[in-house]
Amino acid sequence: MSTVQQETLAGSKSAGNIWVKRAWPWLACLVIALLAPTVLSSGHDIHMLSSMAIMMVFALAYNMLLGNTGLLSFGHAVYFGFGAYIAMHALRWSNNAVLDGTGYGVPIELIPLVGGLAGLFFGIIFGSFSTKKAGVVFAMISLGVVGLVEASSLAFTGFFGGEAGLFGDREDVNSLLGIEYGRSLTVYYLMVFWLFVCALLMFLLRKTPLGWMANAVRDNPERAQFVGYNTTTVRFMQFSLSAFFAGVAGGMFVLVEEIVTDEAIGFLLSGEVLLAAYIGGIGFFFGPIVGAALVVYLESNLSSISDAWLLYFGILFITVVMFAPMGIVGIIYQQWFNFRSGGWKGTIPARLYCTVTALIGLLGFICIVEMAYHYLRSWNPSAPMTLFVTTVDTTTALPWLVSVAILLVGLGLMLFHARPMLRRAVEAAGGNK
């Protein structure tokens, strides 16, 4: 039986089933997104959720380059930033129009679209020369562009608002739906709307001729040319579309923050989005979504718990790059696959043992880092320091010794006992890790 027949048969018999299969992750995400504010309901949490939605759009846009086209950009915040600034100008213009009573302005729901068009515009301009080559050349040019733009953001204060940035007001704008967006919860739902629209579009884009050829150009640019495709054009179009979605994220940012500063356009954000996409897993569509959620969560919570949060962040990134280049979603996918095919049978105790020892080692490491930060950075190192459930004095030797001991025991057990044990268990079960 030919596959066409199979497809049509499957189509007529179980079209519903296929749709359920395809749609359930989306529906599940939608339910989670809609219900999240009932659990995370403080002002801080809702702000965090909105930031997650923004970062998800941005990271997905970024992955159109890195994951789908194989272009490593160090400066994608440029398009986020231009999207944000121009969306902010649109918002301010609309504010004035409403306050003067002179006009209607841009309705608030469409401000992200303004950002998107701005991103697209600048994507076309900078993409026209930066996508001529892939690889190192592209990466270097992206670095040059973000440097150039960040520098000009301080020079052209009229457009960028200088160091203080630009303010707008989301309450004094017209709404298509007649909704007041004063409450951050209402804005959050608008963010969810844009997130789903963008995510769905980017998901579908991967399945178009352009999306396919982006993969082809990533894997074998030479062959792509010999089937009729101009690799530069493919990269350029992917780049411009990616800049569009980055700009949408910038526009969303404006509605949540009501302020834009040069942070929205510079190196730091460019690095952050790379991190988010990579940690989540650039080989999976949902990778950047998970990565963005994690990065924003850590940023908004870890930073208030620990001064060393940036260090943990860096270590997390290095760990993923070195030991799990497929990212978090990649690991989950792999383990799930493994689990389903019975690869976990008989190895669960070993797996648990491995995880627990690793966590013990991690605990010891965190204690050392926290104490070091306290010792080196506090005015008075001998002041008592709260560390988890105890209080320690970092000028005495005991807490250090205990921490190092915890680290060594955890790490040692994991490396020299738990891992070999897991390996043996896996071999005995005849599966793979």
Add this chain to the structure above:
Amino acid sequence: MSQGNALTLSGLKKNFGRAEIIRGVDLDVRDGERHVIIGPNGAGKSTLFNLISGRMEVSAGEIKLFGKPIHNTPPHKVNRMGLSRSFQVTNLFQNMTTMQNLRCALLWGMGHKYAFWKLVNKQQEVTERAEQLMEQLNLTHRRDVPAGLLTYAEQRALEIGTTIGSGARVLLLDEPTAGMSRSESDEVVELIRQVTKDCTLVMVEHDLGVVFNLADRISVLVYGEIIATDAPENIRSNKAVQEAYLGTEVH
């Protein structure tokens, strides 16, 4: 003069640094013929293909495809003008499945270009053509296997499929049967015969059995120069060819 010729090479030269690899090649490939190029290792056969297909720039001379100059034109443009090539070393989208490789090869030729407003899987024509090709290539049972995991012979078959997929009028095949067993090679030759019924074929081949079986005309390339172009039986009896090439390999 170029009336009735698919390809015309005149005064073609290629140097790598000071090394002259192609040293003045004149060659007419007639529309619709199966033209095989033979020659010893390192004679410059692959280089000649690289020049024709736009992979390399020529040092001197010109190449015409149906009367239009194509030398120093980027490969994708040469491809769109109706010339498609395969590679001596398999050159596929390794992570993509058989089906995906064929679809990629079909997209441009079937007019989908850079479209980002339609889904590849919904293009029934592309799917049907790809399935037809797969049937011809004997790869239907390997539909969803990544190209990198196919056997060598299957990869070679897919390489040919990818080349003919775009519906080009002129095909360049660089040693399509290299490294294959007798029976595999026979299958491939049969396939080539089938798919080149109404297009022009230029092929590099070492296996003289295959060459004399398939060719309408043969050119012999030795050290960057064509020493003879003729019908198979005349090539067999050509003194210069025997000295330079055949004599050393066929007894």
